[in-house]
Amino acid sequence: xxxxxxxxxxxxxxxxxxxxxxxxxxxxxxxxxxxxxxxxxxxxxxxxxxxxxxxxxxxxxxxxxxxxxxxxxxxxxxxxxxxxxxxxxxxxxxxxxxxxxxxxxxxxxxxxxxxxxxxxxxxxxxxxxxxxxxxxxxxxxxxxxxxxxxxxxxxxxxxxxxxxxxxxxxxxxxxxxxxxxxxxxxxxxxxxxxxxxxxxxxxxxxxxxxxxxxxxxxxxxxxxxxxxxxxxxxxxxxxxxxxxxxxxxxxx
Amino acid sequence: xxxxxxxxxxxxxxxxxxxxxxxxxxxxxxxxxxxxxxxxxxxxxxxxxxxxxxxxxxxxxxxxxxxxxxxxxxxxxxxxxxxxxxxxxxxxxxxxxxxxxxxxxxxxxxxxxxxxxxxxxxxxxxxxxxxxxxxxxxxxxxxxxxxxxxxxxxxxxxxxxxxxxxxxxxxxxxxxxxxxxxxxxxxxxxxxxxxxxxxxxxxxxxxxxxxxxxxxxxxxxxxxxxxxxxxxxxxxxxxxxxxxxxxxxxxx
Numbered sequence: 408x409x410x411x412x413x414x415x416x417x418x419x420x421x422x423x424x425x426x427x428x429x430x431x432x433x434x435x436x437x438x439x440x441x442x443x444x445x446x447x448x449x450x451x452x453x454x455x456x457x458x459x460x461x462x463x464x465x466x467x468x469x470x471x472x473x474x475x476x477x478x479x480x481x482x483x484x485x486x487x488x489x490x491x492x493x494x495x496x497x498x499x500x501x502x503x504x505x506x507x508x509x510x511x512x513x514x515x516x517x518x519x520x521x522x523x524x525x526x527x528x529x530x531x532x533x534x535x536x537x538x539x540x541x542x543x544x545x546x547x548x549x550x551x552x553x554x555x556x557x558x559x560x561x562x563x564x565x566x567x568x569x570x571x572x573x574x575x576x577x578x579x580x581x582x583x584x585x586x587x588x589x590x591x592x593x594x595x596x597x598x599x600x601x602x603x604x605x606x607x608x609x610x611x612x613x614x615x616x617x618x619x620x621x622x623x624x625x626x627x628x629x630x631x632x633x634x635x636x637x638x639x640x641x642x643x644x645x646x647x648x649x650x651x652x653x654x655x656x657x658x659x
Numbered sequence: 660x661x662x663x664x665x666x667x668x669x670x671x672x673x674x675x676x677x678x679x680x681x682x683x684x685x686x687x688x689x690x691x692x693x694x695x696x697x698x699x700x701x702x703x704x705x706x707x708x709x710x711x712x713x714x715x716x717x718x719x720x721x722x723x724x725x726x727x728x729x730x731x732x733x734x735x736x737x738x739x740x741x742x743x744x745x746x747x748x749x750x751x752x753x754x755x756x757x758x759x760x761x762x763x764x765x766x767x768x769x770x771x772x773x774x775x776x777x778x779x780x781x782x783x784x785x786x787x788x789x790x791x792x793x794x795x796x797x798x799x800x801x802x803x804x805x806x807x808x809x810x811x812x813x814x815x816x817x818x819x820x821x822x823x824x825x826x827x828x829x830x831x832x833x834x835x836x837x838x839x840x841x842x843x844x845x846x847x848x849x850x851x852x853x854x855x856x857x858x859x860x861x862x863x864x865x866x867x868x869x870x871x872x873x874x875x876x877x878x879x880x881x882x883x884x885x886x887x888x889x890x891x892x893x894x895x896x897x898x899x900x901x902x903x904x905x906x907x908x909x910x911x
Contacts, residue, residue, distance in 0.1 A: 409887050503892065506886065506887075506888070506889075506892070507886055507888075508885075508886070545887065545888075545889060546886055546887050546888075547887045591903055591906040591907060592903055593903060593906070593907045630906075631899065631902070631903075632899065632902035632903070632905075632906065633760075633902070634758065634759055634760070634798055634902075635661050635758075635797065635798050635799045636758070636759075636797075636798075637758075637797060640755065640758070640895050643892050643895045643896060643899070644895060644896070644898075644899035644902075645899075646896075647883065647884065647895070647896035647897075647899045647900055648899055648900060648903045650883070650884035650885070650886075650896075650900075651843055651844055651845060651883075651884070651900045651903060651904075652903075653884075654843040654845070654882075654884065655843060655845045
């Protein structure tokens with residue numbers, strides 16, 4: 408935990424927060440902090456602060472946080488579209504998405520997604536929350552990604568998706584990772600885009616119908632490279648390549 | 660498993676191989692293959708083939724592999740230098756390294772590496788092997804990365820390292836990931852380099868002495884982006900960004 412994520416329901420009053428779960432244990436036993444020590448905290452969906460610990464006892468920590476700092480906006484905003492992976496992989500995708508500042512995660516049905524995955528408890532938001540918070544704590548971020556599950560492929564792309572980007576006045580950049588293309592992320596990236604939807608397929612890949620439908624809606628196919636990656640690795644690779652392109656001097 | 664990794668000690672005679680462990684179970688119960696079916700196999704540190712299954716029974720699979728295909732050489736060759744992470748993370752680093760075609764992994768001591776990590780059973784090559792093979796099977800590769808453990812930081816860089824790149828006639832590109840720099844991977848990458856050593860620090864980062872020593876030996880510092888990543892994610896991000904730069908048209 409690089410940042411202790413706290414929430415409004417931890418607030419005692421004013422600037423005091425009381426933690427009674429694994430976070431209290433982490434502060435006491437892993438960080439070895441005592442009353443008077445500073446600790447980095449982030450308010451869920453809010454600012455961060457260097458808090459001061461007021462009291463530490465087994466199972467309870469009280470801390471005081473003032474002089475909050477706003478977390479800078481992410482830019483471009485990334486919406487991840489991910490063929491619903493098996494639960495163990497989904498956990499890793501949720502952690503990585505929160506850690507890397509993704510705005511929203513859309514978990515969709517695809518031909519090569521096993522139906523049983525939609526019965527997993529992880530489909531429920533309350534079961535996703537611990538993994539998202541773990542990612543935020545690692546990445547020193549506070550904004551919880553929106554996670555939505557869509558169990559119809561075509562309906563997601565044709566009906567739901569246009570409404571998902573209403574924040575924007577312009578059409579976002581749409582990208583889809585596939586293996587059978589020569590185009591790299593560099594070829595399809597647009598550094599002026601403020602919103603990017605990037606679709607990562609299931610183990611085994613998208614089927615041709617799915618790629619054709621996405622392409623008809625403006626998704627540009629790209630390959631991450633010569634590898635055969637797992638879903639959670641493909642997510643990290645795609646975000647990393649976009650971040651590199653964002654950092655590169657324009658005009659190159 | 661995208662590729663069943665087989666080894667010389669599985670060979671019955673000629674082109675026949677007999678598998679009696681988890682690979683046999685995987686072929687029978689996960690892939691649901693029967694006698695006569697094709698299956699993709701890779702000979703450890705050797706070629707790949709589409710094998711034909713000759714016999715399947717509980718706990719045993721016999722297959723025949725001829726018409727071997729050479730696995731293309733990786734280029735550039737990547738040598739990963741990684742501050743020894745805790746065992747759970749090391750497993751993920753080994754899997755990722757094999758999956759992504761890394762030539763060698765050097766696990767080194769650094770100021771922020773806990774001494775106890777050097778007592779882990781995972782320091783032993785025989786305990787690393789399953790994770791490396793898992794990575795090869797995922798990545799459809801066959802070359803086992805060389806893994807070496809170096810428990811002295813300065814000695815590794817000043818004495819051991821020059822000898823590690825004797826394959827080469829030229830000095831390889833040397834890169835070190837740090838947080839406190841403006842340089843991206845694009846700024847430090849050299850597409851003509853045939854060998855690249857890339858160093859990834861411990862959780863908490865390198866200390867200034869370590870960065871200074873590496874820089875004095877020609878390591879160029881770069882940042883992967885705005886994130887605070889775990890070691891295993893930093894490895895994937897660095898390899899992904901190098902792969903993107905490799906794919907980009909030259910002169911850009």
